Amino acid sequence: MSGPHEGTETGQGPVYERVALIGLGLIASSMYWAMQRAGLAGEVMGYARSAETRQTAREIGLCDRVCESMSEAVEGADLVMLCVPVGGMGQVAEEIAPHLKPGATVSDVGSVKRAVIRAVKPHIPDGVHFIPAHPLAGTEQSGPRAGFATLFENRWCILVPLEETDPEALSRLRALWEGMGAHVDEMDADHHDLVLAVTSHAPHLIAYTMVGVADDLGRVTDSEVVKYSAAGFRDFTRIAASDPTMWRDVFLSNKDATLEILGRFTEELFALQRAIRQGDGDHLHEYFTRTRAIRRGIIEAGQDTPAPDFGRAGKSK
Amino acid sequence: MSGPHEGTETGQGPVYERVALIGLGLIASSMYWAMQRAGLAGEVMGYARSAETRQTAREIGLCDRVCESMSEAVEGADLVMLCVPVGGMGQVAEEIAPHLKPGATVSDVGSVKRAVIRAVKPHIPDGVHFIPAHPLAGTEQSGPRAGFATLFENRWCILVPLEETDPEALSRLRALWEGMGAHVDEMDADHHDLVLAVTSHAPHLIAYTMVGVADDLGRVTDSEVVKYSAAGFRDFTRIAASDPTMWRDVFLSNKDATLEILGRFTEELFALQRAIRQGDGDHLHEYFTRTRAIRRGIIEAGQDTPAPDFGRAGKSK
DSSP states (O other), X not given: OOSTTTTGGGTSSOSEEEEEEESOXXXXXXXXXXXXXXXXXXXXXXXXXXXXXXXHHHHTTOSSEEOSSHHHHHTTOSEEEEOSOGGGHHHHHHHHGGGOOTTOEEEEOOSOSHHHHHHHGGGOOTTOEEEOEEEOOOOSOOSGGGOOTXXXXXXXXXXXXXXXXXXXXXXXXXXXXXHTTOEEEEOOHHHHHHHHIIIIIHHHHHHHHHHHHHHHOTTSOHHHHHHTGGGTHHHHHHHHTSOHHHHHHHHHHTHHHHHHHHHHHHHHHHHHHHHHHHTOHHHHHHHHHHHHHHHHXXXXXXXXXXXXXXXXXXXXX | OOSTTTTGGGTSSOSEEEEEEESOSHHHHHHHHHHHHHTOEEEEEEEOSSHHHHXXXXXXXXXXXXXXXXXXXXXXXXXXXXXSOGGGHHHHHHHHGGGOOTXXXXXXXXXXXXXXXXXXXXXXXXXXXXXXXXXXXXXXXXXXXXXXXXXXXXXXXXXXXXXXOXXXXXXXXXXXXXXXXXXXXXXXXXXXXXXXXXXXXXXXXXXXXXXXXXXXXXXXXXXHHHHTGGGTHHHHHHHHTSXXXXXHHHHHHTHHHHHHHHHHHHHHHHHHHHXXXXXXXXXXXXXXXXXXXXXXXXXXXXXXXXXXXXXXXXXXX
16 A cells, blocks of 8 residues: 555554544543544544534644635545534535545444435446445534544454545545554445444434333432432433434334334233243243343443443442 | 340340341341441340351351251340341241240231231240331342441331230330331231331332333443433432342232222323323423422421532532
8 A cells, every 4th residue: 555544553653644523522532532633534524503513622722723614624524523413414524525635435333224325326426435434432512522533442343445445545534444453344335224223223212212211200200319329220311312413313214123122122021021920930931031131241342341331439438 | 124125225235135136137237337336135046047147257257056957046035126028028937936935926027017017926825925027228239248337327127016006015116226226116917017108118119110111222221221310310320220039029918009090190100191282281390390399398307418419420429
């Protein structure tokens, strides 16, 4: 390989001369800090639709320059990252299309991939690469102040190359994510959306639902729910505190896979409810023993630590 | 007040001269280390039905003496703590009844209270106090090696006094739990079981179910589920790794409240599924905004920290 990203993998120079971040929330701000720390970008332009967000970004030094228009931000950029909610991707793509530099790469960080491809691809001009991506990283915080440089470290980033994707553009994008500390995988869009429905989208909807039920229940007060949350519920509230707009878009745009998984979930839940009603202890014990093994797999895979966590707040002393 | 627990609240002497722990799992072992650290018990006898557990306890110095029989353990004890799964409480109470010292207190740490009262109370001899209790603390680990002295710090312990409960015996038990670092609340058994169904039992069943669904799904491999678990699923697996026997007993013995909450949950989940199917983004957004507020309440109540958690493993570097 040669060109501006020569020697990238060994950290000897920027992977892209100029990067544009469209949308300045948790992911984009984390990308900026991560790229800056590792010297992965020559310069980074930022843009957000909200004037308040742009103001905040300037105050905290987020991006080398915060632009007043999308066209200004993408002009001359070698990489344009779409970091807006999934439902807004299509419109952003349409607006930036006339201003994209030939040979540039457009990518995104959306949590669903089929819908993003459907919305964005038609707007991508000839001579511009489009490589959808999804970093599996985040917190329950959102906004430009939420980012931090290590968000992607040891997290997965899934690249979803299209049939026509240029191998060199792909390996450059991979180098960027690896430079930010992520492990990179490739997957097709359909499979991505199904895997994420299982590991992320359905769990989020379920957590939102359980938190809503607790809030609704007149006979148990909100303050009781809050007070005794350490008994298991707390982990649900953390998930259910995620950004509402982002998640609305995720469910609407990964409708089929999410509904399929929720259907399976409801079926299983009914079977367990029946076991409880009938007093079938063996069925319950067997089921719970099986799920325990999955947890062990996750610890062995390094996606979490074996340290007990329920007592977290109490042990920090 | 006078007697052996004089000056307890200021840490000047043991609250109980002799304590017996029946069952030597996570809770009992944590109690032992916590009592030892704070000097809350003159001496602590331990018993577990399994010879292997008794052997482990002796190896790690758990309890001042590990007894070979239940009767030996409770003999002369001022406090007998039943730390066995809820389903086993009745039988233990029956076995120890003839050996209880007059004036002693029997308490327990079970996650449901109506069923425990129903099973234990008939066996309690006249002149012995019975005060059900439930420390809201635990981890996904179990067994005699899982305990640690700070498990109860800043956690709630709910005492469920009966109508006839002696006030002095109650305040002594309260002093013990406070000495181990817990905040103590009192509640009647019905309300306890409902509150816990919301904050703990239903969330656990739901987490078990979702983890089971992920495992069942042929089209997404287990290794994919494990690999990408940080996207939200990981928090479910932590919950679903809890002790199978304990949880089987919890669901079977808090059947009515758990089924009621699960019914409400299913109803809400169906409403959200319909909103997804119909593309009703406003409904989803509104719902998710509301659940976010509950999370803020939990942080303000000190039951969790605002530090972002999803990126945990990645940030430990």
